[in-house]
Amino acid sequence: MTDWQAEAARLDAADPLAAHRSDFIIDEDLAYLDGNSLGALPSATPDRVAEVVRDEWGEGLISSWNTANWIDLPQRIGAKIAPLVGAQPHEVVVADSVSVNLFKLISAALAMQQGRKVVLSEPGNFPTDLYMIDGLEKQRLAERRLADRADIESALNDDVALLLLTHVHYKTGAMFDMARLTKAAHDAGALVLWDLSHSVGAVPVDLNGAGADFAVGCGYKYLNGGPGAPAFAWVAERHHADLQQPLSGWMGHAKPFKFADDYTPAPGVDQLLCGTPPIVSMSALEVGVDLMAGIGIEALVAKSRQLSEFTRAATAAVVPELPCISPEDPERRGSQLSFRHEHAYELCQALIARRVVGDFRAPDVLRLGFAPAYVRFADCWRAVSELRDILDSGEWRKAKYAERGQVT
Amino acid sequence: MTDWQAEAARLDAADPLAAHRSDFIIDEDLAYLDGNSLGALPSATPDRVAEVVRDEWGEGLISSWNTANWIDLPQRIGAKIAPLVGAQPHEVVVADSVSVNLFKLISAALAMQQGRKVVLSEPGNFPTDLYMIDGLEKQRLAERRLADRADIESALNDDVALLLLTHVHYKTGAMFDMARLTKAAHDAGALVLWDLSHSVGAVPVDLNGAGADFAVGCGYKYLNGGPGAPAFAWVAERHHADLQQPLSGWMGHAKPFKFADDYTPAPGVDQLLCGTPPIVSMSALEVGVDLMAGIGIEALVAKSRQLSEFTRAATAAVVPELPCISPEDPERRGSQLSFRHEHAYELCQALIARRVVGDFRAPDVLRLGFAPAYVRFADCWRAVSELRDILDSGEWRKAKYAERGQVT
Incomplete structure (x- = not known):
């Protein structure tokens, strides 16, 4: 024994x-044994957060957008997350929550798929993934369809615009074969959006290797970014030119400080930025990401x-x-x-x-x-x-x- | 002299x-003299943030959602903001950014106004307000129309679903007569959404007194919540029953921890919660709001x-x-x-x-x-x-x- x-x-x-x-x-x-829900506190985080609060905010005040490079945080942290998920540095950006990023990228996929509006997922997927499809369905822009895990490939009909799956299931821990499902979706003319919330920082992910289209992921689980840390979004480079999403906030504008009346999206994933990001929470996330990238x-x-x-x-x-x-x-x-x-x-x-x-x-x-x-x-x-x-x-x-x- | x-x-x-x-x-x-862009650091904030990071996150870990009441933060801070804007405590909730909240509430207004899709605003409004209308226009759900400040009342035709104005203009400081414009909009069958970003904490605002419908506001200006602090959203109580918005994330579900496949909105403004909120940034906001409410x-x-x-x-x-x-x-x-x-x-x-x-x-x-x-x-x-x-x-x-x- x-x-x-x-x-x-x-x-x-x-x-x-x-x-x-x-x-x-x-x-x-x-x-x-709950770091898959909320990651632990990195030893370096308290001091870094104190520095952001006291020195960058308190002392630097508005100038810290430049002098402390707050303005680049979303891209800087995104680039550090990239090697954890098989992405190129300029394909990842940190912004908002997983939910909000799902909305952006489901919308982006639907905009690329004229004539198709079905978003296929599985019952029992993490609720917010399903609910964000519901939101677009209420707007009559999407049609939600669910197929059991074993039936997903056969459910990829020619009306499916997007396959939206969570790579590692929050409840069972079951992991999809990303390359296989991505290929099956593409063979059916569908795009794929992977939710990496329960993957990033703990399991192998190769988004570009799998030829995936879109991904989102969570900052507060294995990335140890703190409660409700901002999330990230990934878009394959080949889609950058056609990217279009409705949460067109000023931080995603090509020239936010021109204060123009009309929206011109920033190039690439930068257009996924929407409002002003929560700098204190985002700075805490950077410490966690640095730690994981370092290991x-x-x-x-x-x-x-x-x-x-x-x-x-x-x-x-x-x-x-x-x-x-x-x-x-x-x-x-x-x-x-x-x-x-x-x-x-x-x-x-x-x-x-x-x-x-x-x-x-x-x-x-x-x-x-x-x-x-x-x-x-x-x-x-x-x-x-x-x-x-x-x-x-x-x-x-x-x-x-x-x-x-x-x-x- | x-x-x-x-x-x-x-x-x-x-x-x-x-x-x-x-x-x-x-x-x-x-x-x-730039607190209208980024408010100063309250003396109590560094200690409070350190406590949230070290004790609530580091020590309490996942249990702090209950024991430190993280789960109630959006409503608790919302209730404290309410008296600053003439709102009832249960009409205000803290969530996401001003931009994202604009998207939710413009969408909610459009959903209530079957047959009308024009969102009226003014040229030179804060860009993100205009860009969020653009986003809905790209989805073909809204039609953006701009009228110069002096012409707004005459532009309130019977196709206008929503009047979206920033109460205090970010560039000129000019303040709209909220009661008058609200009444003009209502007389034309339109709803009104006020952006209070440059108002809250510094000028008199009486949302319920004016009979307004919706409002959003910024946490990092006169509320001193820190760079990119989460924003707030207000919905007049009379609209709570009909409220419907597409960013239907799990935190806005009636029972988020049931993990149900279908979205059932939480009652009232709670449905405006979307993803998991950034607790560290939100806790800093509470200190700033407490200070303003105290004065x-x-x-x-x-x-x-x-x-x-x-x-x-x-x-x-x-x-x-x-x-x-x-x-x-x-x-x-x-x-x-x-x-x-x-x-x-x-x-x-x-x-x-x-x-x-x-x-x-x-x-x-x-x-x-x-x-x-x-x-x-x-x-x-x-x-x-x-x-x-x-x-x-x-x-x-x-x-x-x-x-x-x-x-x-």
């Missing part, structure tokens, strides 16, 4: 990223797979009554594992009480996420062993664990 | 808000008028060759004065070199803004006397003042 605790210790000792835990401020005794995506991916493989094997052996609904093949899943249990909510709360933080997704899923830069194998083992103990002791049945909060 | 310096000293000594200068971190020797809008308005009246009179007397293009009647202008000069850009740069910060708006306008919470009458006098000196000395002709930066 495997000694999982010893195995975890062995893996931690051999982990080339082990020293990076100190790049984050996390309590030593905390097993934080490099290959090392992050390798560790992510080791973490989830270790946890999957240990759970299967030690808590066999907890079915894992994430794909068994690590190449087909993201940096998370999801387990189904009738009382997943209560199990999650009992884990949190023991300083093991995962999360719950309605109605019956317990998620454990593996942010490769700071999660230790010992954390994973603690999750497994505490789950065993909580189930054995029946502790999760305590009333206090059954009170459902607003956000979990 | 008036001794303007002595008059400024007298006004400062009698200023009931004088002590509030210390609520901000601003160099003693700095005359900051109270009546005191802010009174001081604002005194400041601009003093400056107008002093400039007219001391720098008579600099024509003021802002309305003479303080009841018809915002908290700023704008002066026209062929070399306004160079004058502005020469002022900045003397630690008097105003700004330039193309092609020939020098703006001086009066943020009533921290601007001193002595600052205003310095602006006037330095302008006199710069013009007399010809210092503005120096080459270094002619290099035009990106943001001014």
Whole structure:
């Protein structure tokens, strides 16, 4: 019988990223397995944010748009995200939220696809992806169509304008074959928009290699940009000349400070800028992105797979009554594992009480996420062993664990 | 002949808000007359931001959505902004940028006005307001029509769905009569959307008193929320039941954590929430709003008028060759004065070199803004006397003042 605790210790000792835990401020005794929801705080962020607030805003005031280069932040951070997702630096820009960027890029795709208005996605996709299609449907510009994962390729009819998929599923962790689905969409005359929210910084993504068209991604999960950090958007270079989207704000104008009455889009992805960006939150994002870019995506991916493989094997052996609904093949899943249990909510709360933080997704899923830069194998083992103990002791049945909060 | 310096000293000594200068971190020797572009840093902001970053994010991590009430921030700050604009607390919500909120509310108005699609505004309105109409026009949902300020009432034909105006003009400081224009629009069957970006926190605004329909406003000018602070949106209660807008993100869903496939809007202005809000920037905004709400809008308005009246009179007397293009009647202008000069850009740069910060708006306008919470009458006098000196000395002709930066 495997000694999982010893195995975890062995893996931690051999982990080339082990020293990076100190790049984050996390309590030593905390097993934080929820970086797929909100990434941890980089150690350098408090000082950087204080500098932006006190020196750049307080001291530099309005001049900091130039002297502190606030004006270039969206492109500068975008260029740093690019190598994490197989993009060219000038194809990525940071702006707004994932939701707002989805609206821009779904609209851009529809504008390129005269005569087609179906946006195809899957039921159970992250809600905001589906809701943004709903928004365009209400405007009568899109028609939403959902097909189960297994039926997507056959649903790519000649009325499909855009295939919109989340690369790694938020609930199950299942990962699409980006190259294959992209090709299938293109063969049907459709464009593809990938939501990389649960991918970027933890799994291999090669947007240009796959020949994809559009992508969006989240700044506050594996990029460690802080709560509600701005999101990013990617557009393949070949579409830059035809890019047109309706959220035509002044920051996306070719010459914003001409204050012209008519909108002339800035070239390329710069037109995806809309209003004035939240500089303090965006500066915090830059620290997180710098950290991930510094470690490099290959090392992050390798560790992510080791973490989830270790946890999957240990759970299967030690808590066999907890079915894992994430794909068994690590190449087909993201940096998370999801387990189904009738009382997943209560199990999650009992884990949190023991300083093991995962999360719950309605109605019956317990998620454990593996942010490769700071999660230790010992954390994973603690999750497994505490789950065993909580189930054995029946502790999760305590009333206090059954009170459902607003956000979990 | 008036001794303007002595008059400024007298006004400062009698200023009931004088002590509030210390609520901000601003160099003693700095005359900051650009709070209408970017408000100054409240003294309490650095500590509050550090607390949000270190304690709420770093320590509380994902649980802070509940324990630190991040989830309620948009409504909580909205309710605090409400009394500054004559709104009810539940009619205001903080979200996204002014640009994105314009898109939501122009769309909402168009959805309520079946058969009409003209959005009427004025040429020279703040660009993003016009560009967001352009965006909807590109989607073929709106038709943009511009009428000069004097012709707006006669341009309110029966095809006008919405009148979109900026209450205080960013360049000239001219202020619309909100009640009158609102009534004129309603008489023509149009709705009204007011952009309060250059109004909120400095001039009297009574949205419900005027019977207005929609409003948006900026968090980083007189509300002192920091660079790119999130914006706010207001919808009159009578429209809450019919509100419908296309940026239907998950945070605006009636039950976001049900993760349902179909969008059901949250009641009232909560549906204007779209993606996950930038918590760090939003928390900084709350400090600025608290400060303004604490001083109270009546005191802010009174001081604002005194400041601009003093400056107008002093400039007219001391720098008579600099024509003021802002309305003479303080009841018809915002908290700023704008002066026209062929070399306004160079004058502005020469002022900045003397630690008097105003700004330039193309092609020939020098703006001086009066943020009533921290601007001193002595600052205003310095602006006037330095302008006199710069013009007399010809210092503005120096080459270094002619290099035009990106943001001014």
